[in-house]
Amino acid sequence: MFRHTPLRYAALVLLASAALFQAFTAQYFGLEILTEILILAMLVLALDMVAGFGGMVSLCHGALMGVGAYGYAVLSTTAGLTPPVAMGAAVAITAGLSWIIGAICSRSHGIYFIMATLAFGQMAYSYVFEAPIFGGDDGLGGIERLDLSVVGIDLNDTRTFALFCLVALAAMYGLAVVILRSGLGRSFSGVMHNEQRMRALGLTVWRVKADVFGLSGMIAGVAGVLAAQHIMYISPGLMAWTVSGEALVVVILGGLGTLVGPLVGAAVFVVLKHELSSLTTHWHLIVGVILIGVVMSRANGIFGFIEDFVAARSKSANTNPKAREGTKDA
Amino acid sequence: MLETRNLDKSFGAVHVTRRVSLKLERGERRVILGPNGAGKTTLFNQLVGELTPDSGRVHLAGEDVTALPVAKRARQGLSRSYQKNTLFDGLTVEENLGLAAAIYTGNATRIWSDSLGKAEVREIVRDVANQVDLMPFLHAKVSEISYGVRRQLEVGVALATRPLVLLMDEPTSGVGPEMAKGFHDLLNNLPRDLTLLIIEHDMDLAFDVADTITVLNYGEVVFDGLPDAARGSDLLKEIYLGSWEDA
Ligand SMILES: Nc1ncnc2c1ncn2[C@@H]1O[C@H](COP(=O)(O)OP(=O)(O)OP(=O)(O)O)[C@@H](O)[C@H]1O
Ligand SMILES: [Mg+2]
Numbered sequence: 001m002f003r004h005t006p007l008r009y010a011a012l013v014l015l016a017s018a019a020l021f022q023a024f025t026a027q028y029f030g031l032e033i034l035t036e037i038l039i040l041a042m043l044v045l046a047l048d049m050v051a052g053f054g055g056m057v058s059l060c061h062g063a064l065m066g067v068g069a070y071g072y073a074v075l076s077t078t079a080g081l082t083p084p085v086a087m088g089a090a091v092a093i094t095a096g097l098s099w100i101i102g103a104i105c106s107r108s109h110g111i112y113f114i115m116a117t118l119a120f121g122q123m124a125y126s127y128v129f130e131a132p133i134f135g136g137d138d139g140l141g142g143i144e145r146l147d148l149s150v151v152g153i154d155l156n157d158t159r160t161f162a163l164f165c166l167v168a169l170a171a172m173y174g175l176a177v178v179i180l181r182s183g184l185g186r187s188f189s190g191v192m193h194n195e196q197r198m199r200a201l202g203l204t205v206w207r208v209k210a211d212v213f214g215l216s217g218m219i220a221g222v223a224g225v226l227a228a229q230h231i232m233y234i235s236p237g238l239m240a241w242t243v244s245g246e247a248l249v250v251v252i253l254g255g256l257g258t259l260v261g262p263l264v265g266a267a268v269f270v271v272l273k274h275e276l277s278s279l280t281t282h283w284h285l286i287v288g289v290i291l292i293g294v295v296m297s298r299a300n301g302i303f304g305f306i307e308d309f310v311a312a313r314s315k316s317a318n319t320n321p322k323a324r325e326g327t328k329d330a
Numbered sequence: 331m332l333e334t335r336n337l338d339k340s341f342g343a344v345h346v347t348r349r350v351s352l353k354l355e356r357g358e359r360r361v362i363l364g365p366n367g368a369g370k371t372t373l374f375n376q377l378v379g380e381l382t383p384d385s386g387r388v389h390l391a392g393e394d395v396t397a398l399p400v401a402k403r404a405r406q407g408l409s410r411s412y413q414k415n416t417l418f419d420g421l422t423v424e425e426n427l428g429l430a431a432a433i434y435t436g437n438a439t440r441i442w443s444d445s446l447g448k449a450e451v452r453e454i455v456r457d458v459a460n461q462v463d464l465m466p467f468l469h470a471k472v473s474e475i476s477y478g479v480r481r482q483l484e485v486g487v488a489l490a491t492r493p494l495v496l497l498m499d500e501p502t503s504g505v506g507p508e509m510a511k512g513f514h515d516l517l518n519n520l521p522r523d524l525t526l527l528i529i530e531h532d533m534d535l536a537f538d539v540a541d542t543i544t545v546l547n548y549g550e551v552v553f554d555g556l557p558d559a560a561r562g563s564d565l566l567k568e569i570y571l572g573s574w575e576d577a
Binding site for chain 2: 179181182183184187190193194196198201202203208
């Protein structure tokens, strides 16, 4: 089950401050990067919920985000729904779809689960690619952002939209924490640790998995809606399995099952991508080397490394001074 | 309360359960004895539904549950502990018991509230912790408690679903005779209306708690009766003591 430690609170405060600072001081390009980070952070938050706390390593979360994005795009343009209604409907559709995927895949584990989710993702991808209603290869344009002018907020302003995404991310983070700390979240973690025992205690395991997977898909759907509103144009590339793969890389890079770590991972990943791609076209290579380094270090990602480091420091600070003198003498 | 009729199970050519018929009355405490490999655990697995018998029926509280999945049987009041600890290692004793109690009270699937904060869950956790002597360890993690205490928790988790029938697979396996005796005192203090089926390796310990005794050998019931009769049975001595001395 998820726990907030002082270190995690500190990291959250630091991340939020950095994001706010960036949101108020950065120029156009900096704001675009910030928004990209925030949306990716929301996607990896959703993925960490299921992968880190329930062992459901999904390779369809990118596609789920795509469902949210396409859902919003089609509903708000072709279907002519107002943005708030289209947003709600798109998120609900994504949640429902991912609940079904979660229910179907709940019986499979490990590599089989990964492959099953990948298959669902690929089905969604090829459907979107072929179906005329989704614009096929060309994608869909002319997507509008949410109109909040009644409360005096203009989301077409880059800075305001970045702040909007930050608020949305904070809300989704809060939601994820509430879910993971709830009775459902506890059962979900219990299932990851010992599915057989949870079943023997009377838990309907597939329901618990489907419910959390659905809620995680809902958050991915919100990320998709924001992604569509951000770029105001979407293409099938959004649903390619590599998006899911990248999300998984970010979760592992940041720290699986820490919730805070993936947020750090998202920031590091996007900044690295932009910094390195301006230097070399082989930036993927460098990110790959970093990922291998992180995995080989046997720490749980960047944030796991920091947690281990802090734990080791406070441990050595707690050991009694005499004992330490003793070791020095020896 | 719990009844089996002609349960039969083979693994390939190995016939591990042979037409086993058992009948436990409400509140009965029955001990299953039998040498290694006699098919005791396999029988439990069929009772709770983790294994499907090749033929035969299982009845719980008068209802045929043979076709019911594990979780449904559990919710109808059948609970078990395992021969090998099956605990949630990273969690505290309290959280382990809480997971089980949450399922029983319907709090295990709630999204907006934490199950462990619920008064009804806390009450069960406290009750069970008292029943199996875990009060001093409530906030310790499983990794921090001794093996013997873990054995108590193994049974505690099973008890926290407030079962009608509790199956215990060698609850005292691996603990010293002293601790095993203490454990049997705990079992003796469980509510009298709880039906118990206990696999036990040690015959003397078995006599501490048993109302009735069943002896399995090569998957077959070779004795079914009162402890006194079991004690005097030559057949039992032959089968059971023979292998006991090997061990
Ligand atoms: N899944 C399985 N596949 C094949 N054979 C099995 C399986 N499970 C158990 N067996 C075999 O069935 C027989 C009975 O095993 P079981 O575990 O029920 O014995 P037991 O009476 O519980 O023994 P112990 O006292 O050692 O716990 C053994 O010969 C065992 O090897
Ligand atoms: Mg056994």
